Amino acid sequence: MSLGPIAVVIAIAFLLAGLAYLVNSGRRPRPGREIPPNLAPYLTDEDLETTRLTKTLTAALFSSALLAIALPVYFLTESGRQADFVHLFEEEAVHIGELIYMEQSPDNPEGFGCIACHGAEGVGGGADYIDPRTGTSVTWAAPALNDILYRYDEEEVRYWLIWGRPGSPMPAWGVEAGGPLNDQQLDFVIEYLKTIQIPQEEAITAVDAAVSTELASLEGAAASISAAIAEQTGELAAIVSAPDRLEWAERLAADLDQVLAGATSGLDTDLDGLSDDAEVQVNRVSELAFANVGTDATPSTTSAADRLILELDTDNAFTTSDQTGEPVPDADAADLLLQELESQVTQLTPLVTNNESLRTAAEAALANLDDAGAAERYAIDFESLAANGFGGDITRAERAYGLYSAYCARCHTAGYSAGPLATLEPGSGALGPSLRDGRSIVQFPDAEDQYDFIVNGSVNGQAYGVNGIGRGWMPGFGAVLSEADIRLIVEFERSLD
Ligand code: HEC
Ligand code: HEC
DSSP states (O other): OOHHHHHHHHHHHHHHHHHHHHHHHHOOOOSSSOOOTTTSOOOOHHHIIIIIHHHHHHHHHHHHHHHHHHHHHHHHHHHHHHHHHHHHHHHHHHHHHHHHHSOOBTTBTTOOOHHHHHOGGGOOEEEEEEOTTTOOEEEEEEOOSTTHHHHSOHHHHHHHHHHOOTTSSOOOOBGGGTOSBOHHHHHHHHHHHHHTOOOHHHHHHHHHHHHHHHHHHHHTHHHHHHHHHHHHHHHHHHHHHHHHHHHHHHHHHHHHHHHHHTTTSSOOTTOSSSOHHHHHHHHHHHHHHHHHTOSTTOTTOHHHHHHHOOOOOTTOSOOEEOTTSOEEOHHHHHHHHHHHHHHHHHHHHHHHHTHHHHHHHHHHHHHHHHHHHHHTTTOOOHHHHHHHHSTTOHHHHHHHHHHHHHHTHHHHSTTGGGOTTTOOSTTOOSSSOOOTTTHHHHHOSSHHHHHHHHHHOOOTTOEETTTEEOOSOSOOOTTTSOHHHHHHHHHHHHHOO
C-alpha cells in the first residue's frame, strides 16, 4: 500500500478528533435546570483567550499542515498507480496478442497461427497455396511483419487484418469480413506487432541481404523450375501407373496374408517362427512388390522402400535391420511388409478412383510448368535494362531490379509471390496497378512526385499523381529504404516499357 491513502486516513482522523473536541468542550455539565444551549453563558473572554485558544489554534495549524502535505503526496502516488495500471493493461494486451499470433494448441486455445505463415516474431515465411492463375501448388511468400509499422500506419495494418488479401493465402480475420477476430482481439494483435518491430537501422541493414537474395533466386529460377517439372512429372507418372500398382498391391497383400497364415508348419531351420518355405515365399512377394507396386504413391516415406526389399535368410532369424541398425526378427519384417502393402492399397485407391480428373489436372500443371520454363517470363535482361534507364551501368540496374523485387514485386508483378513458375513480367500488376507501358511516367510526369509517393505511400481517399486515387494500400518506404535506393527504384519503374 502506498503512502497517500495512509496520510489521508491520518488527516481525516485528526479532523474528526478536532471537531469532537470542539463540540464536546462547548457542553459543560450544569447544576439544576437545563438551560437551552443558546441562553446558557459560554466561556468567558479570559478563558477563551488564554491557553485554550493557543491549544485550539496549534491543533488547527498542525492538522492543516498535515493536510497540505498529505494531499499532494496522495495525488502524486495516485497518478503513479494509474500509470501502473495502464502499463499492466498494455502488458496484458501484448500477451494476448502474442497468444493469438501463435499456433493453436491445447495449451493455447486462443492461437490463430499467424506464425505458421509469417514466421516467429514476424520474420516472414510462406504458405502452401494453389496459385489461382496456374492451378499449380506453390509456396506463396508471406511478408515480414517485423517492419510492417515502418511501412503502414496502425489503421492500415488493421485494414489488412480485417479484410485479408483476396487472391493470396492471407485470410480475412475481422468479424466484419466474416473472420474470427473481434475489434479487441485485433487491437491485441496490433499491440503485439508493435513489440516485435526491429530497430529502424536493422530494417535498413536488411536491404542489402534482401537484394542479394532476390538476385540469387533469379539465377536459381531455371533450376527451381526444372526441379518443379521433375516433381510434377513424377506425380503424373504415379497417377498414370496407379491402377496397375493397386492391382498388384491387392494381389500381393492377399498372397502374403495366406503365406503368413500357414508359416508355422514345415521345417524352420533358423527357428524364427517362419518356416523355410514361408521365408522363400515372403522373398518372392517382396521382390514382386518392389518391381510392381513401387513406392511412388508415398514419396515421403523412404523407409517403405527399404521394407519392401526383404531377402530373408532361412539360416538367420534376424536377416534385416531397421533404420537405426537394430536387427529385426524375420517374422516382424514379414509383418511390416504386409502392413506396407496394405497401406499402399489405402493410398493408391483414391488415385485410382479419381484417376481421370487427377490425370487431367496433373497434365495441365505440367504443361504450364514446361511453358513457364521455356518462356522464362520471370527473366530480365540486365544489359538492355541498363541501356534503357541506367546509362549502361549494369551494377546499378541489377541493384534496382533487386530492390524492386524485394520490396515492390509482390504487389506490382503478377504471380511474383508464387515463385518463378508463376511470375510474369516485372510490373505486370497484381494487387497494385501495372507499371508497364511507361505507366509511372503518365501518372507522375515529374519523377520527383513519384519519389515522394513511394516515400509516403498512398492515403485512403487521397488523390495522387495525375489520376490516382489512394486506398491506403500502397505502403510508404521512406522509413525502410534509403533515398538513393528509392531513386534507383523510381528509375527502374520509369524504364519499364
Ligand atoms: C495461411 C497463411 C497466413 C496466415 C495464417 C496469416 N497470414 Fe498474413 N499474410 C499472408 C500472406 C501470403 C500475405 C501477403 C499477401 C500478398 O501477397 O499480398 C499476408 C499479408 C499480411 C499483412 C500485410 C503485410 C504487407 O506488408 O503487405 C499483414 C499485416 C498480415 N498478413 C498479418 C497477419 C496476422 C496478424 C495474422 C494472424 C492473425 C496473419 N497475417 C495470418 C499469409 C498469412
Ligand atoms: C502491399 C502491396 C504493395 C507494395 C508492396 C507496393 N505497392 Fe505500389 N501500389 C500498391 C497499390 C495497391 C497501389 C495503388 C494505390 C492504392 O490503392 O492505394 C500502388 C501504387 C503504386 C504506384 C502508382 C501507380 C499508378 O499508376 O497509380 C507506384 C509508382 C508504386 N505503387 C510503386 C511502388 C514501389 C516502387 C514499391 C516498392 C518500393 C511498391 N509500389 C510496393 C500496392 C503496393
